[in-house]
Amino acid sequence: MSAIWQLLQVFLVLAVAPLITGWVRFVKARLNGRIGASPLQPYRDLYRLLQKEAVVAHSASWVFRAAPYVTFAAVWLAAAVTPTFTTQLVLAHAADLIALVALLGLARFWTALAGMDVGTSFGGLGASREMMIASLAEPAMLMVTFSLSLISGTTSPAQIIAFVLSGGVGVEVSLGLALAALLMVGIAENGRIPIDNPSTHLELTMVHEAMVLEYSGRHLALMEGAAMVRLTFFMALIGGLFAPWGMALEGDGPVGVLIGLGAFAAKCFVLASGLAVFETAIAKMRVFRYADFLGGALLLGLLATIFLYLSEAV
């Protein structure tokens, strides 16, 4: 049974990713007083890009051509093994949280390489900024991982979810701190507004867009798809680890899985709408303030661990 659910999961994350991105854009447009494109627009965009010819710069090497495939594969794999609606996945135990961080790091590494490969100044600038953000966001995410695994005794997301659902943990301060830290990391990793603006092509503020500026056609479709799947992955991770209610556990039948699917849809809806409201309410941050923002996330993670120590010692 778990093989079927795994297969469903692999294609589910792919299928809903553009819808989630489209929904965020739609809500943001409405909040800005615009009518906005339909939430289904990203599907059309991706389809259009896939139809188009991929133009590659003369100076580009094989790295530039390989990067979209590696990036997309790494992010897709990360999203596929993170429980979204059920923990009974064949591959759920193949990757723990640390491996997920590594997969994201791999994707980011290849995107940055591709940004530098063509030799335009924008690509290099975006890659340099992306690496600066990553060097701050990754330790914060690992700190969250550590505090979660200290609570539950495991680093596997499926087992953490099972532990939380079994009532092994009450209202814990550390969990709240870890949630705040993970939300901040998620915003940074997905290039959302206080850190990066996903809808801009203004050179001063671009990070992710600057790296993929040279791409076109199916390469661009893969890069944009990877960004959408990454957003879905973070929503699944945050919704799964901190609000796992409704998720189907080991031994649950198809009914449990249906409930799990409904719960996943509800979580994505809440998180995506919340993200849109947050992005509308807040202004883009100066590049030199990233360190404070992500340093704050790291310290929240650290405090979560300290509080765990405190409640252990008492």
Added chain:
Amino acid sequence: MAGSAPVMTQMSYDMAHLIGATVLMAGFQLLYQRRLFAVLNTFAFQALALAAAAAWQAHIQNAPHLYVTAAIALVFKAMIVPFALHWLVERLGIHRTVETAMSIGWTMIAGVALVALSILLVLPVTANASALTRESLAMAMSVVLLGLLMMITRRNAVTQVVGFMALENGLILAAVSAKGMPLVVEISIAFSVLVAMTLFGIFFFRIRERFETLDLGDLETYRGDRQ
């Protein structure tokens, strides 16, 4: 980590823990803010959380006088003091960015180190107290130290005063979580803060009249030992 006192359920323990941590987080927020008005709003939020902490302690300790403490915190510290400081800042036309003596990042790191220090300090000393008291004392101590840190690392007199008030919030947090603290002490603390606040206000006017700034760095040239 179960509550040790029989009357205390896991739920009430967790809630007290959560509210105490909120006060502490507000202390960190104070260190992070760069705008004067944001600092004042965060301070008001911290006082609000403190009032909630006092009210919750009153509820679980069955000590009605703590409700008075909560009301004092709510009215004086969450409303009157922030409004008064707000008014002062507008009235004096103070430059509204917070000037720091140390970068924000380093201040935050120092803050985390202080939290660790106070936990290491409080836990061995209070070995006989109940679990709830020990945790609250550790948090209250952290809030006090963060207030001190804020006083040290800010250049502007208004933010230093906010640091002082935050420090005092930590004292109240310690007082409400220890059983048997007489009400008189808390009321007198609250009023001394109000008096201090008035005095600070007068001082702001005097300092600015005399030196035309509230940046305390500029005052150092007037110190005797530097000449």
